[in-house]
Amino acid sequence: MASPSNSHGSIQSLSVGNVVTAGFRLYGANFKQYIRIALIGTLWGLLWFVALVLAIIFSVASRNYHIPWWLSVPVLIGVCLYPIAKYLANSALIARLAFGELTNQPETVGEARRYIKARMWSFLGTGLLLWFINTVILIAFFLVLALVVVGFLNFAGGSQFLQNPSPAMFPAYASIFGRAGLLALVLILAFLGFLLLFHARLVATELPLAIEPKVTAISTIGRMWSLTEGNGWRIALILFVTLLITLPILILVRLLSGTGSTTIPTSKLAAYSSNYFLRSAFISFVLNFTLSTVMLPLWQAIKAVIYYDLRSRREGLGLQLRDRGAQS
Numbered sequence: 001m002a003s004p005s006n007s008h009g010s011i012q013s014l015s016v017g018n019v020v021t022a023g024f025r026l027y028g029a030n031f032k033q034y035i036r037i038a039l040i041g042t043l044w045g046l047l048w049f050v051a052l053v054l055a056i057i058f059s060v061a062s063r064n065y066h067i068p069w070w071l072s073v074p075v076l077i078g079v080c081l082y083p084i085a086k087y088l089a090n091s092a093l094i095a096r097l098a099f100g101e102l103t104n105q106p107e108t109v110g111e112a113r114r115y116i117k118a119r120m121w122s123f124l125g126t127g128l129l130l131w132f133i134n135t136v137i138l139i140a141f142f143l144v145l146a147l148v149v150v151g152f153l154n155f156a157g158g159s160q161f162l163q164n165p166s167p168a169m170f171p172a173y174a175s176i177f178g179r180a181g182l183l184a185l186v187l188i189l190a191f192l193g194f195l196l197l198f199h200a201r202l203v204a205t206e207l208p209l210a211i212e213p214k215v216t217a218i219s220t221i222g223r224m225w226s227l228t229e230g231n232g233w234r235i236a237l238i239l240f241v242t243l244l245i246t247l248p249i250l251i252l253v254r255l256l257s258g259t260g261s262t263t264i265p266t267s268k269l270a271a272y273s274s275n276y277f278l279r280s281a282f283i284s285f286v287l288n289f290t291l292s293t294v295m296l297p298l299w300q301a302i303k304a305v306i307y308y309d310l311r312s313r314r315e316g317l318g319l320q321l322r323d324r325g326a327q328s
Helices: 016-029 031-064 069-102 109-117 120-156 158-163 170-201 206-211 219-227 232-258 266-315
Strands: none
Touching: 016 031, 016 069, 016 232, 016 266, 031 069, 031 266, 069 109, 069 120, 069 206, 069 266, 109 120, 120 170, 120 206, 120 219, 170 232, 206 219, 206 266, 219 266, 232 266
């Protein structure tokens, strides 16, 4: 695979295929190192679920012992946010190590972890801010969708049928509701396209925070938005191609998770239901946990290459892709 030139202004941008290929090679060349970090991160993600359950139990128990409900809020926040912060930090650690490989400036895990650990709460802050932004966008969309559809029905006279429904009136108003449904479908598809582009623009917000010293939890979002300007659909295509490549694995895990649902005769299902469903739940959990652990470093490697390519395009870093034993 051709490497970018080292001179400013003559950077050879990576194609979609090159980005995906570089991400997979980076993943394969450092699999053992990345998978250990991913395992730690995924375990923290699991601990978040356990902490959430314990916090809910504590909240319920506090009522039985007449403990003020508000005392459970700090516990709920503390035990849930810390594991999330650790998960995000380990994810960013993989991305930082991957970027170091791409720039021929590799770090040890210990060196990179020290840098990432100092910014752990910043990664959490970025994650919460993105969650808030996405929540606002979703709420705004559904409000707009409701207003547009209701407004169209009022304009077309469909509200009269809703106020006084009559089977005899339905044929006359069927086309109105059909057009309203079509309008809603068009708006939903347009919104999904917007979401795809929006998430592509912010797909690697942890990278500037993990790499650039002066970037903060808030400014990393603006930094990534600036870097991805004019490359949103290209990044979306990179993510889509990566998803297509990994899709057989995802389908296989889903099939294995549901395997056995028809192996027990209906007549014996009651007798075996307890053990069967526990066993199925355990197998499904193990498979999905393994899948999450294996997929996390791959996606972080892809993000690192995207970030590398964007900075090469925007700033002419003159970085050289390294294959570390996996030569083209």
